[in-house]
Amino acid sequence: MHGRSEHITRKIFLIATEESGDRLGAALMKVLRQRLGDAVQFAGVGGRMMAHEGLTSLFPIEELSIVGLAAVVKQLPKILQLIRRTTDAVIDAAPDVLVIIDSPDFTHRVARRVRARNPGIPIVDYVSPSVWAWRPGRARAMLGYVDHVLALLPFEPEEYRKLRGPPCSYVGHPLTEQFASLRPNAEEAARRDTQPPVLLVLPGSRRSEIRHHLALFGETLAQLRANGVVFEPVLPTMPHLEATIREGVQGWPVKPQIVVGESEKRAAFRIAHAAFAKSGTVTLELALSGVPMVTAYRVGAAEAFILRRAIRVPSVILANLVLGNDVIPEFLQENATPEKLSQALGEVLGDSALRRRQIEAFATLDAIMSTGNQPPSVRAADIVLATMRNGRQTK
Missing domain, CATH: 3.40.50.2000 (Glycogen Phosphorylase B;)
Structure with missing residues (x-):
């Protein structure tokens, strides 16, 4: 039974809107493909590096590279439209797991909407927002729409425990590979x-x-x-x-x-x-x-x-x-x-x-x-796969 279920094609939806997130997403996709072979399908939003790993982005991420408050205010209708468009795409795809990568102002808004519309889709957040630095209430709020946080910094899992947020695991910082x-x-x-x-x-x-x-x-x-x-x-x-x-x-x-x-x-x-x-x-x-x-x-x-x-x-x-x-x-x-x-x-x-x-x-x-002898992308992929396989037990 277990062997046969592995042949089901898994659909993984990823969202990264900045170059640093695109890099993390590409490394994660590479390991997920090694683990699942042909039995994986990627969809979502990403940049050049994720495209190289086989992702056709919903829109060019350059559309979101807005700097400064004044620019954000002017572009707000467009940003909201891209949030709605991305949410609709996740719902239409009904993936086995949604991985949001950094850029919380965008990705968390999508994740909250997805959770409200289809609570059955497991959601993994790769790169924690700085809950330890400011707005600590976000950790509690994330319990409502994030199933697992993949942390880049070793002190973050303890912070999530203290702030009563979702489960959080340290997977390692990309700098440790450099x-x-x-x-x-x-x-x-x-x-x-x-x-x-x-x-x-x-x-x-x-x-x-x-x-x-x-x-x-x-x-x-x-x-x-x-x-x-x-x-x-x-x-x-x-x-x-x-x-x-x-x-x-x-x-x-x-x-x-x-x-x-x-x-x-x-x-x-x-x-x-x-x-x-x-x-x-x-x-x-x-x-x-x-x-x-x-x-x-x-x-x-x-x-x-x-x-x-x-x-x-x-x-x-x-x-x-x-x-x-x-x-x-x-x-x-x-x-x-x-x-x-x-x-x-x-x-x-x-x-x-x-x-x-x-x-x-x-x-x-x-x-x-240290992450032992496992690169961050491998640890991250293993948690994404475990979260996907466990699914969400929705009421």
Whole structure:
């Protein structure tokens, strides 16, 4: 009986609307096809990488790459129409399982509607929303429409237990599969300790972040140089942001070397002695690469007002949260001044207690983030298949 049921073609519906989600979705699809062979059919929304794995996307995900509140308001009717269209497609397909990948503003709205219209479809959420950072009530709300959460960060399952959310399993962060491109070889390790030390300058990966940070980062480097600290600034960026960055650094007294593209960025990480970064995912990338850092974060006044009241974690730095220890200094809003930042940067560039503390903490990350010998996509696929096979016992 069991053998025969395996020949039934399984229909899996996936929704990813951003490049990072598309990458996770493609890796997941690859493993699901290995597990199910020809007995699997994919449908849904995805990008270039998921298309390569055989998904015909319902619409191009570029239609959803909207940045900034004003743009969202203007595009709202279109976004709502795409949410309705995606929901209808899930209901029509009646898949064996629905996998929503990140982008909670879009995917969770679809998941709630699907659950209301067909409670029999199991739903897996790949990448947890930041319930541990703000709006913790979302974890409880998700119980109503998510059957299992696949977490990228090791502390998240415990948070879901505390917040009484749906079952949550740590499957591993995609960065844990990229150690080779993050870690220096012997020659690169030697460059890390050669004068002048390379200082990575990372003001952000979104236009709004760059706008808030560029002047501050430029003034901080000028102050650092005025303090007599010797360093070689390298600013990695992506092709679509290169023009914005080049224009933005024109007025900087200390000119950074600009490198463009993902592989150039990783090459810079492998020779860097220290980093000056915007708080965010990049802090985890730097920590896994073994690069000590100082972080800053500034947002607009309205956003700051909201975040101050909403944030419920002691640190907004991902690496600190994963380590469970605030080893990386962060300077937020009015606390982010060139004077304070340059002083802290002088410490991480030199042989200081702050630098040594970070290097020791980063050495423990591999063990904290380990998934044994299973890649994240394999762990994720196994939970998706188990959730699918168990189905939903609807009343």
